[in-house]
Amino acid sequence: MKQHQGTVQGPAAGEPAAARTDHDNFVDAPPDFRFPVVRTRLMADLAGRALQRPCGLATVETLLSPHGWGKTVILAEVFRAWRRDAGLPGVWLGLGYLDDDLDTVILQLSRQIAAWVPGMAPGLTAEHGPIYGVQDQILRPLLENVPLPFLICIDNIDNCTESLAPGALDALFDTAPPGVHFLLTSNRSLGYDRVEAMMRGALREHGTTELAFADAEACEMLGRTVQALGPEVLPALLERAEGWAAGLRLVAMLLDAPAGGAGMLSRFSGAAPGLRDWFDRKVLAAMPPQMHRFLLFASLLPSFEPGQVGKVIGAGDVQKHMDSMLAQGMFIVPVAGRCNRFRMHQLLRDRLRAEAEQTVPEPERTAFCREMAQLAAEDRLWDEAISAARSSRSDGLIAQVLERAAPSLVRDMCRMRYFVEVVDELIAAGVPLGFETRYWHVFALTFYLRHASAGRHLEQLRSVACGGDAGGCSLVHRIEHLSVALAFLRDDLPLAGRHARQWLESGHDKDPFDHAWVLSVMAAYHLTAYRFAETRDCLWRARGLAHEVRSPYLTGWCDLILGASYLYEGNVFRAREIIDQALARAERALGADADLCDLISSVASKCAVEAGDHEKARDLLARALRSMHKHGNVGTSMCAVDAALQLWDGDEHDPVFLRLKSVVPRYSFRLRLMFSCYLIRRLVSLGRVADAQAEAAAIGLDLAEGRVRLAGGELLPRTRDIIAMTAIELLLGIGDSGTARKLAEREREAAEHDGRALRQARLELVLMALARQRGDDAEAANRLRTALLLARRRQMVEAFRRHRPDIDALLASRAFGAEHFPNPDDRAFLSRLLAHLGIEEPGSSTESPRPADAGVPLTGRERELMRLVQSGLSNPEICEIMNLSRNTVKWHLKNIFIKLNVPNRTVAAMVYSE
Incomplete structure (x- = not known):
């Protein structure tokens, strides 16, 4: 502290x-x-x-x-x-x-x-x-x-x-x-x-x-009111109001009214509760009848725009009276962030609403709320429109507004939870709902692990469409889009892929949002089979359609899949860049609390772990895990589970670990299986091999084949790969190096064929460790060099952490060193990696500094950064000027120190010259 x-x-x-x-x-x-x-x-x-x-x-x-x-x-x-x-x-x-x-x-x-x-x-x-x-x-x-x-x-x-x-x-x-x-x-x-x-x-x-207000305080508040009535009024006023601030303001308003005066005080009850009773009946007597009527109608709404309310009820210039109430602190509060929109203090609204329901005929209230709902809907203020419609207590009006609001609330604003709550209430009340409301209700349900309910409503919707008029075929085509969504979010990706292909190949006209969503599902399906070109082609088409319909949710969803494709391919740097930008855009468009931001944070946490940024990964996990119990998306949840277990220290009472154990069982078999696999790998790295073997036995892991016998049907390629890597690492843990090597060679060849650098680098490191066990340092050095070259352009560092002892031993024996890398960027990456692992680079600590080598020039960004260093600015100041993160500045400085052959920024500032 x-x-x-x-x-x-x-x-x-x-x-x-x-x-x-x-x-x-x-x-x-x-x-x-x-x-x-x-x-x-x-x-x-x-x-x-x-x-x-x-x-x-x-x-x-x-x-x-x-x-x-x-x-x-x-x-x-x-x-x-x-x-x-x-x-x-x-x-x-x-x-x-x-x-x-x-x-x-x-x-x-x-x-x-x-x-x-x-x-x-x-x-x-x-x-x-x-x-x-x-x-x-x-x-x-x-x-x-x-x-x-x-x-x-x-x-x-x-x-x-x-x-x-x-x-x-x-x-x-x-x-x-x-x-x-x-x-x-x-x-x-x-x-x-x-x-x-x-x-x-x-x-x-x-x-x-x-x-309670004292005499002087009440006098200051009431100002000219007390001065006009004389000092003898104040004690009586305080006695009646008992120092209640609201009561003092209300009494002052009444005294200022034309019929008011000091004699009015004698008609008050002597206690504050009596004053509040008076407030129920008489507060608006101090205002013009027009303003009284205005506030009665405004109380029917959670918030209001004075001009609109006045226009609908035929009131005159209400703004003058509003200004007066605001100046007197009369329970009218501006709504933060909404120009010229206000809400009533609950004390005032409760009493006015009760009066309005007693004195304003119901048809008049309904007509007012109906018109306010329509005005709000025209301005696309959907929350206000729905609130006004619900205040009308007219089921038909609520259904009408929802029919208009549904697409925007769900597909554009990502307000799925709110929308589901409203529609569920109407369904429970037996309110007839329109096609669009029911359609988007099913779509939203699929996102919140309510698959059975979504499936039931989908069948009802299909029956309605099939029994309709000539336009039924078009409606059925739209409904089939929901079948794609439901299969995808049930984690039946093969079925989702078949539905998506059939839907895309049909000759029906396609709604742009539906078209983009199905393309994104097709992209996710391709991604699980490592078909990266097909994945990006689908996303390129989907993103154009998302831009057309201006859906920040769909745009963010496509960016999430694109970032995951680079992550699966092994390009952590590019994946992290895409995901960070997607998260920032989603926060601006939807708010930081949107569930989409949690999904993006799940992938971002995995990117941060692979880049070795554990502090950032933990921060992102806090967001990723908060709504994991609701959305049911297996692909993003796998990233969060992987990241969380890589960071886990083995404490089975750790809150994150306990949360995973409570949430994962709600998901499909695939995530439950992946949780066990990631857990086995982490237990091996923690030296708890017996616990890892017990978990492997529980899921039926065949170590020799790298398969799970309990899995029914065909496993997705990505799932199969994680199982195989789990078997390899457990084989290493129990000392069965022969079986581990055979399995690792098979998987390495497949990863190289598929162009998956992250997996290939990990398998090269496994084979390095096996070569070290055999005493073949030459092969181990070659394996490490290959892994480093695969990792360098992608900023992959975490894969090397579990092999730190072998890397340290190779460096110490001189079987491997910086001389293996003639390219200065490769040498710089090696130095950064060793610093990240806490390994001292041989011969790096005692040499004298020398000026920059003309053969290894600084980049333009590095020269700009060095000018700021020489001006005496700190890292945070440089971050602000160059619009870079602290980690990026540190990364550049480390690279500069390598090129300048200096130990720190002080010496760098002394020797550097352009």
């Missing part, structure tokens, strides 16, 4: 982007208030103690009261003083009114905190749904590395109602090391051990007594 020194201007990775979920349920910055903020005693106390050195806040401080007591205003001002005035590190998390479980809240919180931790990408920890060990494995390591002191503000923490059981918050607060402080607001009592926390000074609670 690092103690904070001076001020911190921003997070290590920049300020986090606005947090998005399916419901926009989180906000990562305090709201902007349109009214003058009164600095209350409690606000001053909290801000003053927060900015003391050392920080005077308790570990947890809570503002606890019903709605309307100004909790959010106080929290926001303390946070702004902390961040803006003092420049101290901290995060804000505002919870919406839709319930969220505590795990989801912690994951969102972790995502924002990660921006303050050097080397941690801020988008890595956001997810929907549970993940094993979220507090201990994600939040705790982050909090142990944030700069101190660190402030965490959570507004409306009680909105995660489902998980706030006794003990849940105790565990959360116990996660925080000294110097990390929580400042929370809640509308109800929270479930944690107050007595124990207060006894050790870790908790301070602030209720309505401290939140």
Whole structure:
């Protein structure tokens, strides 16, 4: 942990982007208030103690009261003083009114905190749904590395109602090391051990007594209202409102109304609950009837655009009244990121909606919601359109809007989970649905391991299409596209390939999205058989169609398969480049929480492992594993399983290992088999040969043939290859070198024939190890040289790690060295690889530096980098100027040091000249 020194201007990775979920349920910055903020005693106390050195806040401080007591205003001002005035590190998390479980809240919180931790990408920890060990494995390591002191503000923490059981918050607060402080607001009592926390000074609670406005504070808030009525009004007003901030504003509005005045106070009840009763009945009496009517209708919507609502109900200039309400803090809140769109404070909306349902005739409400839904649909604001349609309580309208929204929600916006939830509710209610809604519902179901349900709905849809009019043939053709998707996501790739070929060869007109999706499935089918040219041809055609329909999901899916094709081929550098770009584009288009980003992260984690970047691989795995229990995609999940087990240290209580063991059984036989194979290989590398043999026996692994007897039917080529490599490595582990060599030679020839460099390099290393066992260092050196030449252009380094002892021995015996590589780029790769493996290159540490060899010139990028080094810039500064990652800069510097024959950047800066 690092103690904070001076001020911190921003997070290590920049300020986090606005947090998005399916419901926009989180906000990562305090709201902007349109009214003058009164600095209350409690606000001053909290801000003053927060900015003391050392920080005077308790570990947890809570503002606890019903709605309307100004909790959010106080929290926001303390946070702004902390961040803006003092420049101290901290995060804000505002919870919406839709319930969220505590795990989801912690994951969102972790995502924002990660921006303050050097080397941690801020988008890595956001997810929907549970993940094993979220507090201990994600939040705790982050909090142990944030700069101190660190402030965490959570507004409306009680909105995660489902998980706030006794003990849940105790565990959360116990996660925080000294110097990390929580400042929370809640509308109800929270479930944690107050007595124990207060006894050790870790908790301070602030209720309505401290939140209540004092005379001077109320006078400042009310301003000219009190001045016009006279000072004697204020005590009566405070007595009636009991310091309730919302009540004070409401009373002031009534007093400012034409029929208001000091005499109006005598008609109030003396208690705050009475004032709230009055609010239910009379608050809008202070407003023009037109504005009252406007707000009644607006309360039917989760958010609204004033001009649209006013136009639909025939109201005049509502913006003037809106401005007045915003200036007075009257429960109207701007929606973050949406121009001129607002939502009501829940306190106001609950009461207005109840009044609207009682006083506005249902036909009028339905007509309003219908028109608002249609306006939103015209603007392609599908969430708003569906919300308005559902508020109308008209099944027909909901079905109509869904019919229009379905293609965009599923294929363009990747909102499959949200769409499935809505449609499932309508199906359960017996609402008749249109063809497009049902069609895209089946498509979305296939992505969430709901294959039986998808198959049932697909048959119903096929029956409807076959029994229809003359256009039925066209509909049946579209439905067959769903058969391709269902077979693919059931992991029956041979069947998916046959369906896809038949569909592509048919003479029917093809929807561009359907056409692109089937081509992508065909590409994935070719890829499993290592038909790389056919794979890329299908993807080239599919990507053009995806661009035509402007589907970021389909574009990202095609890029994922393309990156995987380079990974399978062995070109890790190109695969990583494609996958990193695909992930960045998908995040921009769909949001970092999209399931597609998790799929891409699975392949990216495998790329990072093969490149030897374990820290990056672990970060990507955190994203890959979070939704693996939902999507059921075997190809991407295999990448995540492989990467996770390569990084596994053998601890069977490790959360990642436990998560894999809980999720993998939900998948098809192929992934379960691959998990066992990767596990066997990792156990062998960890020296646990007996455990590996037991696992091999459980799956029926035939070591001599490199096959699994339990597998029914024909295995895909990639599956067969992984089984064969598992047998080879286990044979090596048990000392059966003869059988291992025979099998390895057979597989190496096949890999070379198929042009699969990564597999060939791995098998060359196996044969190197076998040659070393026989004492044939000459053959071992040749095998190692071949593997290095295969790996160099592809940045493959991880394959060499398990053979480190043999490589070290060959170098030490002088049977192998840099002289085997006349090409300077090959020598540079060897040096980088040895540094990665922690092997000292012979004769590399004591030679004196010399100027650059004219025969080995620096590249243009290397010359640019050296000019920045000579100017005294640090690596992070060079990264920013050249728009490169830190690993890339280190890579270039290592290469430069080789070419200049220098040990470090200081000497390089001294000897380099252009």
